[in-house]
Amino acid sequence: SYGLSAELRPYINSIFLSLALEAGLDAAIIHHSKMIPLPRIPEKILRLGQDLILNRHHAGYDPLAELLGEKSALSSKTAAPSSWRNIPAEEALLEAVVNGESARIEALVKELLKKYSPLEIINNFLLKGMDRVGKLFSSQNLPLPFVLKSAETVKKALTCLKPYLPAESAEERKGKIILATVKGDVHDIGKNLVALILEANGFEVINLGINQSVEEIIRAIEKSKPQAVGLSGLLVKSCWVMKDYLETLSEHDFKIPVLCGGAALERSFVEKVLKPAYGGEVYYGRDAMAALDIMKKLAEEEEKSAGSAAL
Structure with a gap:
């Protein structure tokens, strides 16, 4: 896009990147602050940009000329964020x-x-x-x-x-869970959101943080005796690390329920790969509210079990 106006270049570069990804690009060195997500590119600009890059022009239609004519409109569109x-x-x-x-x-x-x-x-x-x-x-x-x-x-x-949010002491704890991002993954915002939601709903959360080894998680289980463990990770490789962790937990005879979640994790992977690797229950935590529903279910089951034992 060198030579185009400063208003046009981020759009053309972003459209080019999307087309390259569609064509099989595996990696790129980019400055993300100078890129624009496709959903934020106006439909007309997106079409013209694609036609320009893919050389789709004909007599009476010049996508570059039309893009240059959109320069002033782009300036006003990008002047203020949506919020x-x-x-x-x-x-x-x-x-x-x-x-x-x-x-x-x-x-x-x-x-x-x-x-x-x-x-x-x-x-x-x-x-x-x-x-x-x-x-x-x-x-x-x-x-x-x-x-x-x-x-x-x-x-x-x-x-x-x-x-x-309500203070932790404001209501009786409904249960306890350990949360950890697996080894090799330093992303924790989704996990921290789960922690906040659970705490606000009366659960005690032991948040071990990022880049946690299975040995550290085992030590935390033995020390805190939680009701469940939550494993988190953003990266694709983290899904396979979760499998290794579940196998290790099984080898140590743990059967504590485990919730697994993360952007790259899908329910099919949990069903076909993670569940067979563990001797206890494995749950797919699609998001924070799903994790809350699972913990509520576990708390109810524990309460019923305790009630039956008392009888």
């Missing part, structure tokens, strides 16, 4: 999460706290926004650097919300 527009705070927060715009997150959260509880904001806007991000990532319409920007935006929102 700065005059739209309802609910929609602005959702868009800010999807677009990874953290500049006004604190102000948006404070505005929404006038109408919603902290958990309503988390469930109805932050989790929905990240669900949309996950779908865009799965369909290869959102590169990983933008997923991380969205995750950082959610992290900032959670930091703003935490003082307004």
Whole structure:
């Protein structure tokens, strides 16, 4: 795109990257701050950019000339992030999460706290926004650097919300879980979101952090006697590390329920690969709310079991 205007270059570069990925590109060195996710590129610009790169021009149609004519429109489109527009705070927060715009997150959260509880904001806007991000990532319409920007935006929102959540001592603990990101993976925003949701719903969470070995997890299990263990990882290789961990836990005769989650993990992998590797129960935690539902189910089963034993 060298030689084009500063307004056009990010669009053309981003469109070129998407076409290269479709054609089988495995890796690229890019400056993610200068790239634009495909869903944020105006439809007309996307079509013209693709036609230009793929040399789809004919008599009376010059995609480059038409793109140059769109320069002023692009300047106005990129002048302000979506969350700065005059739209309802609910929609602005959702868009800010999807677009990874953290500049006004604190102000948006404070505005929404006038109408919603902290958990309503988390469930109805932050989790929905990240669900949309996950779908865009799965369909290869959102590169990983933008997923991380969205995750950082959610992290900032959670930091703003935490003082307004019920204190841990305010209600009786319903159960205990250990959470850990597996060895070789340093991504923890999804795991931390799960921790926040569980704590807000009365569960005790022992968050071991990132890059945790199976030996460290075993020591934590023996020390804390949790009700379940949650394994997290963003990378594809982390899914296979989870399999190794489950096999090691089985070798040590553990049967504690294990929740597995992460952006690269799919239910089919859990069913076909992870469950056969472990002697206890393995659950697929698609997102934070799924993890909460699983923990509620385990707590109910434990309460029923305790009640039966008392009889």
